[in-house]
Each structure stands twice: as structure tokens, then as C-alpha cells.
Amino acid sequence: MSFEKKYTADIVVEKVKSILSELTGISDINGIKFTPGDEKGDVVFPCFVFAKSMKKNPAVISAELSEKIKEKGLDDIFSEQKSTGGYLNFFLDMKKFHSAVVSDFVKLQDKYGSLSKGEGKTIVIDYSSPNIAKPFSVGHLRSTNIGSSLSKILRFAGYNVIGDNHLGDWGTQFGKLIYAYKNWGDPKVIEKDPIKELLNLYVRFHEEAGLNSDEHPEEDNELEDKARAYFKQLEDGDPEITEIWKWMRDISLKDFDKVYKMLDVSFEEMLGESFYNDKMEEIKQIAEEKGLLETDEDGVKLIRLDKFGISTPLLLQKKDGASLYATRDLSGILYRKRTWNPEAILYVVGEEQTLYFKQLIKASELLGLGSNCVHIAFGLMILPAEGKFSTRKGRVIFLEDVLKDAVDRARKMIEDRDFSEEKKQEIAQKVGIGAVKYNDLSQNRVKTVGFDWDKMLSMDGNSSPYLQYSYSRAKAVLRKAEYNGDRTWNDSVELEKDEKQLLNRLSQFHSIVESSAVQYFPHIIANWLYELARDFTSFYTNVRILSSEEPYRQNRLILTDFYSSVIKTGLSLLGIETSEEM
């Protein structure tokens, strides 16, 4: 079923690698750089790495190697090879190279760039995970975006991906909500605007409990104790409490659905924490059997991790017998192992939980749950003036509002275009939502981001509308040309500088996908796509396509088609849609 995807760029690098291995006798050669179109060389190798073991000046090494290669002769995809300083530089026969790259595309079409590295392997990605009965705020945007994009990238890299939305639908927070609801709640008011009203109740609980100032330690707070008691009742299956919980869960899910629809995000699974309610005993048993479970003087059950350099123990059970986050997560690992036997479980969760995941992962190892868990941390989104978002304090920005605003802004830009009402809305949707996603995904995920309306909704320069726009222009050319999909490349003609540049860039797509997938960094793809789009725009402005003569015209149409296919695929890996007109 699997055929190996071999890309021209890889073949070229492998050839260099085998030449070097043969000459030096070193089997594992690292450090070869593939930089097609660079004036210094298309494939470049710094010989400095050999200097120590060979005890020679790198410049001498590179010169000697160069001489030997000259005697031996090179594969005819190369045109030249020379030594400059300590570098050994190879040059490609560009006509042959470009023609091979085009034929990669012709073979693979919209699969161009995909990999087979993940075939037969499963990865579970735990992401988004909003809390039920709380608003879907911009704070959840990053996990949702990054997780969704990673699942697409890994799928493109060949993995079987299970995206699991680990809903926060269990825990003490429900005790708080139920307390607030029973004391101050009015079902009629809630039905009208459920999420906002539940938020009000949640905030009121923290105000009344005095938890919003730092003076009251949480442990001896009367309201907190009552809340914990309600959660305990929920966990014990009290019918009345369960009924309220179900109702809150339902109205929340309806609300989340709206946001997921707008974002065009979907999950393979939406198990949620409550799913593990009846599966937690086993975890405690395993911990018990392994002699890891301790009970402290208050009756709290925990696993100590001091020996492993983690001074904070992982708590599995509260003194009242109720479960904690960790208990449910460990059950989750066990369940996932049994159900999918994944290669890895990725947790796309904010960096503020780094310590927790260190504990969790270590505990999972000790318990022998057998999955490779990775915390994909990302920086917090904060409000520049006030700092952290806080649901407790009611300091939230609703994601739905941000998304609507983005769509409105995009809509204004095409208002006077000659599109149907429906079309306008569709375009505004793609552009507006795309801008928000791209803004998030185009930067390294570990940095803290300040929430900024203008930045988030930016539509020019390095932004998704720029990429989407270049796609529409490419498609417009193909429409006008009545391009029939004839992909016979004429390799006898000389290419313009911009054409070469574009092809060189396109030849790197799969390796960009690769490094993005192994590092779990969507921004690598985003930034590469931007460079690609610039190359195309430059080609588009400097080279006539439609009015050129054959066979130039045919080649240029293929290039345009090639580009439009890659940019579309690439954007889809970020969860961004394209439109043929905009």
C-alpha cells in the first residue's frame, strides 16, 4: 500500500552524502545543507566537522576532497563542484534539476510535499480542551489552532492522527457552579444567554468566597468546601446534581459548536474528563501495587517524585475521596494506549502547566502506562494592560466576538466588488478567520503573545490574506489561459531568474513539512509559505505568462499551477482556506 515518496531534493543530497562517505570512510555524515539557487552553492558542506578527527585545516580538507571528486567524476545532475575556504560547494545542472522537480509534482499532484514517515503509526493529539460552562475565550485560541494545525501536518506526514478534545467537563469547578446556581441562579435567565450567565455565576462565586483577593488561603474557605462537597456528590452519582451537570454540559457544547464551526475545526474524539470517571480506580490500584501510592496525614493520596528532581508530589485523590486532574489524565493515557496504541500522545497545553506535565509524564513512566507523552507548550496570551486573562475575575474576551470582528473587517474590503452576497460572505469568512489563524501560527509558539486587535486582524504584509490573494491571482491566470492541465514540461528552454527561484523554493516543500512535523512547529510552514508567495508574486510581476510564446507559456502555466497547488495545500495545513476569487 505504501510507495516510498522520493523527492528530487533528497536524491540530490543523498548523492552528495554517498560521495563524501565513500571518500572519507565516514558513514554518517551530517551537516549537508540544501540551498538551491544560492550563489555559494546548491548543496553545501562545511568541512570543519572533519577538522578535529582528521587533524587538518578544514580548507585543506575541502580542497583535497574537491580534487578527489574531480578525478572520480560526478553524477550528471551536478554541473560543478568546488572548494571555497572550508566549504565544499556543489552546483546543480539546473535544467535537469528543475525538470525533475516538476515531474515530482506531476506524479504527486496535491500529495506533493506529503511524507511516508508516519505510515503505520498513530499519534494522539490532545488539544483545545475548553472548560464546560465557561466561555470559549481567546485564551483557548492557541491550543485549538496549534493542535488543529499539528494534526493536519502530522497527517500529511503520513501518521494516523486522533485529535481528541479533552473537554474540561469534570472537576471542582462544577462544584462551584452548582453551588452558585443553587443559591443565586435563575434558569430562565440562564436559558436566554447560557454561557454569559454561567460566567456571571462563576465570577460571583469567587467574589462571594473572597477568592479574588490574595488574602484568603483557599484551604480553609467555607464556600470552597461547599463546592468541593458538591463535586464529590457529582462524582458519587447523585441524581439531582448529575442532572444539573448534564444540562450545563449540553448548553455549553452547543455554544462551543458555533466556534468550532467558524474555525472549521473538528475532532476525531471528544471524550472529555467525565469520560474517565469510572476508569480511575484502576490507576490508583496500579499505583498501589507498584508501591508508589502514599497517603499523607490529611488523607490525601499522592505519588512522590522527589527522587526524580521534582519536589512537588502528584496528587491523585483529595482528602474527601474525590478525584483530581491528574487521576483523569493518567486514566486517559491508559485508555488511549489500549484503544489506539499510539506512537506518541501530544498535549497542546499552555506553558503554565509545564511542571504539571513533568509530573504527569514521570508518573506515567513509573506506573508503566507505556505511552510516549509530549507536552507541546505554548506561551500565554495576555492582555497588554491587565495581564493574564482570568475567567474567575470575568476578565475574558469571547473568541466568537474576535472572529466575527475579523470577518467584518475582511468583508469591508470587498464590499464594493462585483460578487454575489453569498460569495462576499464566503470570502470574508475565509479571509477573516484565516488572518486570525495565521497571526497565531506564523510565530514560534513558545512566546507569550499580547492580545492586540489590530495585529490579530492584520490583513497586509506577512499575513494570510497576502497568501490567499496570491493564490487567487494564480487561479485567475489559469482561468484566463483556459489551462487544461497539460503538464508536459519543456526543459530545453532557458528559465527566467524568477522562475528558477520559484522552482527552487517549491523543491523544498517536503523538507519543510518534515521539520515542521518533527519539531511540532507550524510556524516553519507558515514562514516558508510566505517566502514562497513572495517568490510567486515576484515571478508574476516580472514575467509575462499569458502573452508569452510557446513553449514558454506552457512552462509558465505549469509553474503557476504548481504554485497554486502547493500554496493551497500549505495553507490547508494551517487550517486556512483559499478562494479562487477574492
Added chain:
RNA sequence: GCGCCUGUAGCUUAAUUGGAUAGAGCAAUAGACUACGGAUCUAUAGGUUGAAGGUUCGACUCCUUUCAGGCGUGCCA
């Protein structure tokens, strides 16, 4: 106090994992052919990579110290 993360141009940021001259966008300034679609393109200006040492052929990247900010540090998630 301790631990983790971050610090690059006025602002937002990239740098192929230690490689050749630190690359972009925004904002600023000066320009562009009736334009295969101007949400575009070209150019100029803007940098002691927070600071100081160290490691080496070579450092934004690694080590030490230090400054600044963020996050976390037992019954929230």
C-alpha cells in the same frame, strides 16, 4: 527563596538547530509600467542579538554570572 520560559530594528518577529554578509512585516521616507487582479511591486533608512565573561576555526544559538519581564511552586485545571 527555588524551578521553568522569554529578551533580536520604534513596534511585531525569523534565522535550516553551532555555519559564510542576522532575514522579513508594520510604521517612516522616496518611487512604479493603463494593472495576465494595486489586499501588489521597487528602493532608502533602521542592529554592539538585554549586559559581562567563557568555550572554538566560527556563537542570536552552547556554558557561567548578571539585569529585566512572564509563568509555576500539594488537595484548580
